[in-house]
Amino acid sequence: MPSIKSFTMTYDALNEDGTFSEGDIITGEVTLNLYKATTVQKLYIKVKGDADVRWTQRRDDRNHTYSAHKRYFKLKQFLIPEDPNDTVVPQGIHIYKFSFTIPSESMPSSFTGAHGKIVYKLTASLSRSWKMDSTVEKNIPFVSKSFPDLLSLMTHQVASKSKEIGLFSKGRVQMDVTVDKTGYAPGETVQILAKINNSSSSEMTPKFSLIQNVVFHASNNTKHQSSVITKAVENRIRPRTERSIKCRMMIPHDQIQTINNCDIISVKYNLKVYLDISFAFDLEINFPVVILPLGLAPQLQGATAAGPYPAWATAGPSTSNFSPPAMSMGPSSPHSRHTSRGYQSMYVAQRPAYPAQPVRMSRDYNHPVPQPAGSPFSMPSNFVLRPPPPAPAFHPTPSAPEIYPPPSSALNMYPTAPAYNTLPSAPMMNTDFLSQSDEPPPAYSLLFPSSDTDTSDGK
The missing domain is CATH 2.60.40.640 (Immunoglobulin-like)
Incomplete structure (x- = not known):
């Protein structure tokens, strides 16, 4: 028993x-x-x-x-x-x-x-x-989830190919193909858009095939096994015509996923888009296809909501009324000039090489300091002050003080050719006012005359 x-x-x-x-x-x-x-x-x-x-x-x-x-x-x-x-x-x-x-x-x-x-x-x-x-x-049914760079599998694929047709017919054929992405889970649909320009005298038939390629490795030898998973055929394209074709191919629900992490067995897929041309070699374009486990598909769907802006842009188009600068030190992108962060990085990168002019100096130019009647600093009624030229390599002189000018000895601290030496020398001033000085004053005195100058003509 x-x-x-x-x-x-x-x-x-x-x-x-x-x-x-x-x-x-x-x-x-x-x-x-x-x-x-x-x-x-x-x-x-x-x-x-x-x-x-x-x-x-x-x-x-x-x-x-x-x-x-x-x-x-x-x-x-x-x-x-x-x-x-x-x-x-x-x-x-x-x-x-x-x-x-x-x-x-x-x-x-x-x-x-x-x-x-x-x-x-x-x-x-x-x-x-x-x-x-x-x-x-x-x-135990084991499903690997080891797929590096999953996000790249959601990017659409684009390819273009053309060829001259000879021998029994003449002309040229051009085919541009776009596939919506690379990674698919079983049960998903591959969406294909093919634009075909048949400028030849031959008829041709667009065809689509999803192919599985298995390779076995042993002792430096390989054994290949290939099979067509699913295929589709569209209507013929007549000579001298152009057509856009949309094709949808479903991945079988029980399809084995891609295997790319085994040393002795590999399972890969490719989408073959080709034109079956009468009496000529086919025009063919191949796209890689990765079959993913069902558990990874929802993660990839959520990872594609990146919007039309690049990854480094964190905001939508700016509503600022200011024109963007001519050059940006940030990433080069067609959208970089329309993001708030892009504007900030541009303006920081475009700071001038010279220090900015003080606000007080700008205000004094636009609104001269009023002087009491009879003051030695009074200017003729038709006198106009103009803005200075672009700032020189050295620091510009300080703005005009509101007090009386310093002693003449202090003037020696400044260079003999200050930032304002390009102003008109004296056409707009009273010539008698300048001629009463013992020696010609520096250009600085155009704005602030010396105290020992006779001011009788300035009244």
Whole structure:
């Protein structure tokens, strides 16, 4: 009479699909139902992930076999520890719980192909003396979430190609194709826009194909496997015509995702857009397509709400009435001149090389300081002060004080050619006023005459 009535294993699902990914925790239980008390050497459970490839190729009248193996992880847990004296398990039902944490390193998704497979498996084994081991296994559907640079997969793809047609027909054909993005989840739709300019004398048919390419690697050799997942054909394009074609292709719901993180097996997809030209080579454009797990699709949809402005712009168009400067030191972008942050960085970068003029100086030019009647600083009624030229390399002289000018000795502190030496020398002044000085005063005295000058003509 056998001792074991049943030996089973179950695990808890984390989602509706029952899939696991990097870093997930696998929990479950092993159930041992015995007809009678049984002596057991050990009971353990293990989980592992492996990739294997193998194929045979005939060459030089001989069969050559190529194979490769890759182990990603292996975890083991004893439910009944191994004991030299064995362990007696009484009759009845015995339940043993287990828990494993899958490593968080990048690992490929489960896959089964013509020449290889990637398998993640739970195995429970019961060992008894003088008996064959009892084993129960369950494959774990593993879906990798290791996809670098996910945001770039949501960017649309654009390509253009043209060719001259000869031999049986003449002319040129041009095809411009836009695909809405690169990454798709199973069940999503690929949206394609093709603009075709047939300037030749031949008819041509637009065709679209989604192709899966699997490559197996072993001992510096490769084995390729290619298959068409889905395809579409549009109406013929007549000679000397131009057409825009919109095509929608759905990714099958059960389609295997892209595998690009396995050393011995790779699974990739490409979208082939081509023109089937009569009596000529086809005009063909290929786009990469990445099939993503369903769990990543919502994250990518939310990551595309970037708006029409570049990432460094944090505001919309400015409502300022000021014209933007001619040059910006910030990022070069068609929108950089329409963002509030862009204006700020531009103005900071466009500060003049010379110090700004004091506000008081500007005010004094526009509104001269009133002088009492008979003052030696009185100016003729037709006298007009003009703004100075652009600031020189050195600091400009200070603005006009409201007190009497300093002693003549203090004037020697200033350079002989101050910032205002380009003002008109004296056409607008009274010549008698200047001629009464013993020696010609510096240009500075045009604004502030010396105290020893005769002011009788200035009244």
